[in-house]
Amino acid sequence: MKRARFTEEQIIAVLKEHEAGAKTADLARKHGVSEATLYNWKAKFGGMDVSEVKRLKQLEDENARLKKLLAEAMLDTAALRELLSKKW
Numbered sequence: 103m104k105r106a107r108f109t110e111e112q113i114i115a116v117l118k119e120h121e122a123g124a125k126t127a128d129l130a131r132k133h134g135v136s137e138a139t140l141y142n143w144k145a146k147f148g149g150m151d152v153s154e155v156k157r158l159k160q161l162e163d164e165n166a167r168l169k170k171l172l173a174e175a176m177l178d179t180a181a182l183r184e185l186l187s188k189k190w
Contacts, residue, residue: 115145116140
């Protein structure tokens with residue numbers, strides 16, 4: 103089954119409906135997601151505006167990129183150390 107991807111704006115809109123008093127089961131059925139998904143969204147994005155969610159996503163992407171760069175640098179360093187220790 104194809105997984106539906108919701109934009110930050112859509113997620114915030116669903117959470118605003120929930121805060122307005124809509125029942126979780128009704129929202130889940132209306133938007134085609136499970137209740138657990140709604141609770142996960144609320145835990146992650148609860149109380150945020152769209153701009154804050156976009157900034158969070160941007161920071162997560164940058165963090166992933168920096169972690170990848172660090173891992174590559176550490177791998178290069180380890181390879182160089184191993185190479186130098188073998189020569190002597």
